Amino acid sequence: MNIASAGALGPRLGAGREADVYACSDGAVLKLYRPGFGGHRTETLALRSLEDRGVAPRLVDVVECDGRTGLVVERLAGPDMLTLLQRRPWRLYALARSLAKAHLAVHRVQAPAELTGLRQVLATRIRDAALPQHLLDFVSRLLDGLPDGDRLCHGDYHPGNILLAADQAAVIDWGAATRGVPEADHARTLLLLRWSDPLPGTPLVSRALIAAGRSVLAHAYARDYRRGSPPLRQTRSWLVVHAAARLSEGIPAEEERIIGLLERARKGIA
Ligand SMILES: Nc1ncnc2c1ncn2[C@@H]1O[C@H](COP(=O)(O)OP(=O)(O)O)[C@@H](O)[C@H]1O
Ligand SMILES: [Mg+2]
Numbered sequence: 001m002n003i004a005s006a007g008a009l010g011p012r013l014g015a016g017r018e019a020d021v022y023a024c025s026d027g028a029v030l031k032l033y034r035p036g037f038g039g040h041r042t043e044t045l046a047l048r049s050l051e052d053r054g055v056a057p058r059l060v061d062v063v064e065c066d067g068r069t070g071l072v073v074e075r076l077a078g079p080d081m082l083t084l085l086q087r088r089p090w091r092l093y094a095l096a097r098s099l100a101k102a103h104l105a106v107h108r109v110q111a112p113a114e115l116t117g118l119r120q121v122l123a124t125r126i127r128d129a130a131l132p133q134h135l136l137d138f139v140s141r142l143l144d145g146l147p148d149g150d151r152l153c154h155g156d157y158h159p160g161n162i163l164l165a166a167d168q169a170a171v172i173d174w175g176a177a178t179r180g181v182p183e184a185d186h187a188r189t190l191l192l193l194r195w196s197d198p199l200p201g202t203p204l205v206s207r208a209l210i211a212a213g214r215s216v217l218a219h220a221y222a223r224d225y226r227r228g229s230p231p232l233r234q235t236r237s238w239l240v241v242h243a244a245a246r247l248s249e250g251i252p253a254e255e256e257r258i259i260g261l262l263e264r265a266r267k268g269i270a
Contacts, residue, residue, distance in 0.1 A: 018175055023075065028060055032070040039175025040069040045112045046174035047073070049152060055105045056171050057163075073172075078165035085159055089213060096220035099162060102169040103186065104228045109152040111179035118153050118180030119143060125245035135259070138266045139244040142237050149181030157185060158192045159217075186225055187238035191246065193218035195257060240265045 009030065010023035018037040022030045033040040040062070047059035057074040064070070079087075081095055126139055154161070155176030163170045193214055226232060243258050 024072065027075050028072050029075045030063075030070045030072055032065065032068050035067050037175075040071060042115065042177050043071055043174040045115055046152060046154075046177035047071070049109055049112050050106075050171075050174075053105065053109060055102050055169070056174070076163045076165045076170050076172075078163050081159035081162040081164055081169070084164060085213065085217070092213065092217055093220055095159070096217050097224050098164070098167075098169045099159060099217075099221050100224035100228060102162060102171055103154075103157055103189065103225060104182075106154055106157075106171060107151045107182035107185065107229075110150055111152040111177075113179075115152075115177060115179045117148055118155075118178040118184050119146060119148055121155075121178050122241055122245050125248040126241070129244055129247035131244060131247065131262075135244070135262050135266065139241055139262065143241050146184070146234060146237060146241065147181055148179075149184070150179055151182050151185075153178045153180040153182070153185035155185070155188070156192075157189045158196075181233075182229065183232050183235050184238045184242075186229075186232070187235050188242045190218060190222060190235070191239050191242050193221060195243065195261070196246075196251075196254065236265075 010025060012020055012022050013029060014021040018039045019031050019033045022032065024030050031040075031043070044059065044062055047056060050056040051058065057076055059071060059073055061072040062069065063072060081099065085092060085095055122143055123140075126136070126143065129136075131139065154171060154174065155178055156173060157171070161171060161173040163172055240262065243261050247255065247258055
């Protein structure tokens with residue numbers, strides 16, 4: 001199939017590091033990856049394993065266009081959860097509940113064998129994180145003690161990657177999916193909710209509101225996830241390992257806080 005069969009391209013809905021997303025004329029979106037990125041393989045594998053689970057849009061086709069691979073995906077009408085949290089903050093608890101519920105549903109899915117193991121991905125990212133030697137040693141030892149798993153892990157599960165149509169949550173953006181244990185994927189979400197920085201340029205007042213809202217959201221999501229899950233193991237260790245790996249994403253505003261978190265974890269301070 002070539003790009004023409006995806007229907008005429010409409011407006012661009014998103015532009016990330018790896019891909020652009022366009023509306024198509026026929027009720028689908030086209031996620032067109034830039035050359036040199038492998039996320040389309042991962043996203044294809046993940047979306048196929050999620051078919052008929054009711055937690056992700058349907059993958060319609062995979063197309064080629066000028067050396068770029070595109071995923072044609074069912075288009076969902078609703079806004080993303082981040083936008084909704086900003087528009088209707090009083091719905092925070094209900095939204096936290098659907099954030100946890102959809103994540104638990106993802107973790108009931110067995111990951112395709114071809115997906116890379118999460119521990120392997122983390123080991124590479126930690127090596128790329130330019131950590132001081134004592135923290136690299138600490139985090140590497142921590143990662144060595146953590147288990148492999150066979151569950152589908154999203155890899156970047158946060159409210160911006162959840163679309164809500166008719167109050168049904170659908171998870172998008174599967175380019176960082178891996179095989180692993182649910183606690184690991186859950187810990188990355190806790191890290192993003194509690195620690196990641198608002199985009200540069202966000203005014204101070206909004207920053208304060210975002211920080212307060214996030215802390216409540218993180219708390220409610222953690223509680224609802226825990227309630228629906230078998231007992232969670234080593235979530236804190238996974239969070240520390242994910243924090244170290246996050247440094248490889250090169251977000252200067254987060255560096256000092258993350259290093260502080262790692263130093264405290266190394267000294268055994270909660
Ligand atoms: N299936 C979909 N239905 C409707 N909009 C979508 C869909 N997939 C992606 N989008 C839109 O495109 C944006 C970017 O998509 P996403 O897969 O999250 O890529 P990235 O965050 O890597 O740029 C989303 O925030 C959303 O606005
Ligand atoms: Mg996204």
